Amino acid sequence: xxxxxxxxxxxxxxxxxxxxxxxxxxxxxxxxxxxxxxxxxxxxxxxxxxxxxxxxxxxxxxxxxxxxxxxxxxxxxxxxxxxxxxxxxxxxxxxxxxxxxxxxxxxxxxxxxxxxxxxxxxxxxxxxxxxxxxxxxxxxxxxxxxxxxxxxxxxxxxxxxxxxxxxxxxxxxxxxxxxxxxxxxxxxxxxxxxxxxxxxxxxxxxxxxxxxxxxxxxxxxxxxxxxxxxxxxxxxxxxxxxxxxxxxxxxxxxxxxxxxxxxxxxxxxxxxxxxxxxxxxxxxxxxxxxxxxxxxxxxxxxxxxxxxxxxxxxxxxxxxxxxxxxxxxxxxxxxxxxxxxxxxxxxxxxxxxxxxxxxxxxxxxxxxxxxxxxxxxxxxxxxxxxxxxxxxxxxxxxxxxxxxxxxxxxxxxxxxxxxxxxxxxxxxxxxxxxxxxxxxxxxxxxxxxxxxxxxxxxxxxxxxxxxxxxxxxxxxxxxxxxxxxxxxxxxxxxxxxxxxxxxxxxxxxxxxxxxxxxxxxxxx
Ligand code: MAN
Numbered sequence: 001x002x003x004x005x006x007x008x009x010x011x012x013x014x015x016x017x018x019x020x021x022x023x024x025x026x027x028x029x030x031x032x033x034x035x036x037x038x039x040x041x042x043x044x045x046x047x048x049x050x051x052x053x054x055x056x057x058x059x060x061x062x063x064x065x066x067x068x069x070x071x072x073x074x075x076x077x078x079x080x081x082x083x084x085x086x087x088x089x090x091x092x093x094x095x096x097x098x099x100x101x102x103x104x105x106x107x108x109x110x111x112x113x114x115x116x117x118x119x120x121x122x123x124x125x126x127x128x129x130x131x132x133x134x135x136x137x138x139x140x141x142x143x144x145x146x147x148x149x150x151x152x153x154x155x156x157x158x159x160x161x162x163x164x165x166x167x168x169x170x171x172x173x174x175x176x177x178x179x180x181x182x183x184x185x186x187x188x189x190x191x192x193x194x195x196x197x198x199x200x201x202x203x204x205x206x207x208x209x210x211x212x213x214x215x216x217x218x219x220x221x222x223x224x225x226x227x228x229x230x231x232x233x234x235x236x237x238x239x240x241x242x243x244x245x246x247x248x249x250x251x252x253x254x255x256x257x258x259x260x261x262x263x264x265x266x267x268x269x270x271x272x273x274x275x276x277x278x279x280x281x282x283x284x285x286x287x288x289x290x291x292x293x294x295x296x297x298x299x300x301x302x303x304x305x306x307x308x309x310x311x312x313x314x315x316x317x318x319x320x321x322x323x324x325x326x327x328x329x330x331x332x333x334x335x336x337x338x339x340x341x342x343x344x345x346x347x348x349x350x351x352x353x354x355x356x357x358x359x360x361x362x363x364x365x366x367x368x369x370x371x372x373x374x375x376x377x378x379x380x381x382x383x384x385x386x387x388x389x390x391x392x393x394x395x396x397x398x399x400x401x402x403x404x405x406x407x408x409x410x411x412x413x414x415x416x417x418x419x420x421x422x423x424x425x426x427x428x429x430x431x432x433x434x435x436x437x438x439x440x441x442x443x444x445x446x447x448x449x450x451x452x453x454x455x456x457x458x459x460x461x462x463x464x465x466x467x468x469x470x471x472x473x474x475x476x477x478x479x480x481x482x483x484x485x486x487x488x489x490x491x492x493x494x495x496x497x498x499x500x501x502x503x504x505x506x507x508x509x510x511x512x513x514x515x516x517x518x519x520x521x522x523x524x
Pocket of ligand 1: 442
């Protein structure tokens with residue numbers, strides 16, 4: 001908080017006089033909490049200007065435990081500014097910047113203990129010891145890096161070899177494709193030629209069949225008219241060639257819902273808006289509606305229904321009770337309807353499939369069949385080649401690192417088990433999770449992209465996995481570090497359905513990374 005009250009400032013000055021004293025460290029005098037690199041910004045001979053340039057204050061206000069600068073830069077050595085930064089030199093180990101709110105809070109944050117200067121006895125300087133451990137760890141990592149980078153070189157070599165092989169395969173496949181397409185066109189020409197001869201020969205048979213079919217249809221029609229006429233005559237009680245509503249009311253066949261009477265709705269159904277129908281209208285409109293009902297009554301025809309579904313209406317009809325027949329005084333079989341015979345129909349289909357032709361026609365059919373088969377084969381060959389080309393192109397377009405170091409790892413699957421699940425990462429392909437209690441594999445994502453922030457090759461993203469119940473699709477981030485072997489170190493789920501995998505591999509033992517890592521130890 002910025003406070004310019006002089007009285008307050010005075011009290012504060014008295015209380016924390018020790019923190020304002022400029023002390024000497026590494027031979028460069030600078031206020032407490034200031035790093036070597038920023039020392040020149042704090043000159044005791046000049047007024048101090050806040051880093052954000054908004055305020056200039058007498059140098060004596062620096063570290064006076066009053067926050068004068070909005071950016072907290074005037075209080076690097078006290079906890080007066082909420083956004084201040086305290087720098088510990090940590091000689092012997094890594095220098096560190098901590099939020100200045102932690103200064104003199106009774107907790108040792110800096111290994112040299114300088115953040116707790118108000119309590120000289122609570123922190124001891126453990127920087128030498130930590131530095132030693134850190135250097136040993138750095139050394140260990142450097143050795144892993146060195147050994148790993150040799151393996152990486154091999155991966156690079158293999159990756160490039162694989163890439164070259166694929167490029168060669170691709171050009172071979174392109175020429176195979178051209179050849180296969182040529183064969184396909186030849187087969188197509190041959191097929192068309194033989195098919196037109198076949199069609200010509202079969203036309204004779206088809207025409208004859210068509211004629212037969214027409215004859216049959218006419219016969220059927222005649223039969224239907226005969227059948228309808230017979231029924232019309234039977235229902236037309238007064239034989240005046242007109243069927244009236246009164247006449248059909250006494251015929252149970254028209255009792256569609258089988259409730260014992262032919263009501264208005266039913267007469268409307270069979271007669272439309274008419275009060276009566278003549279024979280022609282009966283044949284064309286009434287009979288097609290009535291016939292299926294009569295067939296159903298006789299158990300010859302059942303309407304389409306779902307499997308297992310019981311048709312209550314039909315079941316309710318007692319097949320022994322033929323009301324129409326009784327009412328009309330006719331024998332049961334007098335209402336018999338000529339139904340299509342299933343067996344007969346099947347027989348016809350059979351004959352259709354195994355037609356016999358004369359020898360010449362049969363030869364033409366066989367030749368055309370063979371030509372069709374050859375064309376199908378040729379088309380399949382082209383499709384297979386195209387699919388191989390697509391796969392190779394997809395691989396060639398994949399980003400396997402700047403030097404192809406990841407190329408041979410494509411498809412390599414690695415597993416990790418925790419208490420509950422077995423996780424599998426197939427590099428550049430997919431991530432899955434399988435419960436140890438059984439059940440099927442759950443997709444945690446398919447290869448998406450490189451996703452590291454500074455170095456994009458330091459993380460991978462697998463996306464679009466199985467939908468999370470009431471949430472997004474599962475996805476996985478794979479963090480990559482240098483290691484002598486390619487293996488998974490851990491799998492966690494930091495957020496529901498978002499997984500994090502730690503992967504170690506020599507492919508990541510890049511010398512340029514090693515240099516980067518070293519530079520962050522400069523202040524050791
Ligand atoms: C499964 C697993 C878990 C996940 C839950 C979400 O149990 O895939 O990892 O958190 O589903 O419902």
